[in-house]
Amino acid sequence: MQLSYWEIKNWFTNVDFTIVGSGIVGLHCSLQLRERFPDSKIIILEKGILPQGASTKNAGFACLGSLSEIIDDLKSHSEEEVIQLVQKRWNGLQLLRKRLGDTTIDFKPYGGYELFLKDDEVTYNECLQKLPFLNEILRPLFKADIFSKEIDRFAFENIKEYTIFNPFEAQIDTGNMMQALLREAISKDILILNQAEVTSFTDVSNSVQLVANGYTFSTNKLLFATNGFAGALTNNAVKPARAQVLITEPIPNLDIKGTFHLDKGYYYFRNFEDRILLGGGRNLDFEGETTTELSQTEKIQNKLEDLLKNVILPNHEFKVAHRWSGIMGIGSHKNPIVTKLSENVYCGVRLGGMGVAIGSLIGKELADLI
Structure with missing residues (x-):
C-alpha cells in the first residue's frame, strides 16, 4: 500500500x-478512551467494509441467558461466576441503553421466552425443577423473580405446555445500534479505516510497530477487539463459532412478539416488525461451524426452515427473504478475556454469543486497562 505524505501525516503519525x-x-x-484522553489520536482498523464479525449480523437480542443455558453454565462454572456473568450482561445492556437511548436502538421490552420441544423431556423437567433455585440466586440482582412458568399463548406447535418467561429481556434494531455507534465515534474525531487488515505487530519499548495492508506505522497502544477472529493474532483461547440466520418476508397478522430460545439456546428467534428472524443450529455440526467463513450450509438452513414450518409458524404461509451468517467468539469458559498481552498491547475478546449484552461493558473494561 503506497500512501501520500498527507495520508501519512493525518492518519498514521503520532x-x-x-x-x-x-x-x-x-x-x-474508542468512546471510553476519548472520554479519558480527550486530546489523543485514536484510529480504528476494520478489515471488512462493515464490522466483519457479529456486531452487524446478530439477531438483536437484549438477553441475559435462557434458563437452560444458565443451568448448563452451573455445571462448568461456580455459582458466583454464573451470577457475575448475568450481572455483566445486565450492566452491559444498561450501559448501551444509556449511551445511545432506547429510541435510537428501537429497544422493545417484550420479554424473552424459552420453549421446549415435545421430545425434550429431560431439559424441560430439569428447568421446571430448578427454576425456583435460579430465581433465588438471581433475586439480589433484579429485586424480583427473573423466571416464571407460563402457558404458551403464541400457538406454537410440537412444544411442551409451559414456556419459561423472563420479563427483563428485550429486542433491539442491530442496524440502528451500529449506525448510531459509528456516528458517535466519528463525531468524537475517531478515525475509522475500513478494509484495513492487520497482519502482524511488534511491541517495542514504548510503542507498537503495526503492519496493516502492507504498511507499517507506530502506535503507542494497540487494542484488539476482534472477538471470533482473535485467535491468530492474540494467541488467546478463542474459537470462532458461526451463527447462521434467516429472516422471512412480512407475514400478515403475525401475533408473535418477543425473543425466543429453543434447545438450550442453540436456536433463537424473534419478530422484527411482521417478520420472523431465526438463527442457530450450530449444534448440528460443531466442527463445521468452527469457522470464520461467512456462508451457509444446506443442513442447518433446512433445519431452520423445518422449525419455522412445524414449530414457529405452523398455521402461516411464509417465504424466506434473506439468509446470512455471523462469527461469534467462544471458548471453554464463558468469561470474556479482557487482558494485557504485553507492555503496550491489550485485548477484549471471547464474548460467547452475548455481544449485544456485554459488548459495551467489555469495550469500557478494555479501555480502562490503559
Missing part, C-alpha cells in the same frame, strides 16, 4: 491508540 475491530467492543472502547 497515533496514541489503535483499535483493531469496529464492532460493538471496538467502538465502545
